[in-house]
Amino acid sequence: MRNAELGNNDKFVTNQLMHTKVFGFAGYSGSGKTTLIEQLIPLLAADGLRVSLVKHTHHGFDIDKPGKDSYRFRQAGAQEVMLAGAQRWALMHELSDESEPVLADLLAHMSACDVVLVEGFRSIEIPKMEVYRPSTGHALIHPVFPNVVAVASDAAIEVPPHLPLLDLNDVAAIADFVKRFLKIRQSNV
Numbered sequence: 001m002r003n004a005e006l007g008n009n010d011k012f013v014t015n016q017l018m019h020t021k022v023f024g025f026a027g028y029s030g031s032g033k034t035t036l037i038e039q040l041i042p043l044l045a046a047d048g049l050r051v052s053l054v055k056h057t058h059h060g061f062d063i064d065k066p067g068k069d070s071y072r073f074r075q076a077g078a079q080e081v082m083l084a085g086a087q088r089w090a091l092m093h094e095l096s097d098e099s100e101p102v103l104a105d106l107l108a109h110m111s112a113c114d115v116v117l118v119e120g121f122r123s124i125e126i127p128k129m130e131v132y133r134p135s136t137g138h139a140l141i142h143p144v145f146p147n148v149v150a151v152a153s154d155a156a157i158e159v160p161p162h163l164p165l166l167d168l169n170d171v172a173a174i175a176d177f178v179k180r181f182l183k184i185r186q187s188n189v
Contacts, residue, residue, distance in 0.1 A: 020052075020107070020110075020114070021182040022107065022115070023116075023126070023127055024117070024126045025118070028136055028138040030133070031132055032131050033119050037053065040178070041117070044115065049115055050112075051113060051116075051117060053118070054106050056121045070083055080094070103118065115182060122141060124147075126147060128145075129150045129151065130142050130150070131152050133154050133155070134154075134155050142159070142163060149164075149181060150166060150181075152165075153167075153168050154169060
């Protein structure tokens with residue numbers, strides 16, 4: 001696969017709401033976005049980076065379970081329910097009549113970190129890597145979404161010369177690309 005060049009990344013480097021770097025991954029279902037991010041997080045963390053993640057879904061979801069106290073509180077009408085324990089805490093917010101939150105609002109709720117990885121939100125103006133597997137039968141999305149700054153694929157495909165093409169199976173190279181694109185210092189961890 002072609003050696004990745006960075007191109008023009010100045011308009012993306014910092015998030016205006018916070019000083020955290022934000023980088024997204026977009027592609028069709030089954031392309032490998034979640035698997036890639038799951039493998040990418042430990043590599044970034046091993047370099048001393050604090051990594052957070054926002055995942056967008058077009059489907060309704062519920063992280064709660066019927067019958068649990070928190071579920072019952074939500075069913076009773078609580079707008080927010082927070083679960084807290086020794087290992088983690090989680091805040092569930094019911095949108096009710098509110099519109100779906102935009103990424104900037106979600107980022108404002110997150111704690112300070114070095115980089116926020118974003119899965120989905122393909123039309124939001126953040127730098128993103130298209131994750132593409134020809135075997136899914138879908139078309140590439142970068143022609144429609146101009147914020148794609150690189151493509152990761154498991155096949156040698158044709159992409160415009162301004163887009164780096166990375167091997168989807170070379171997660172270390174993808175981690176290096178993300179860090180260089182966002183101008184994140186390399187750690188000596």
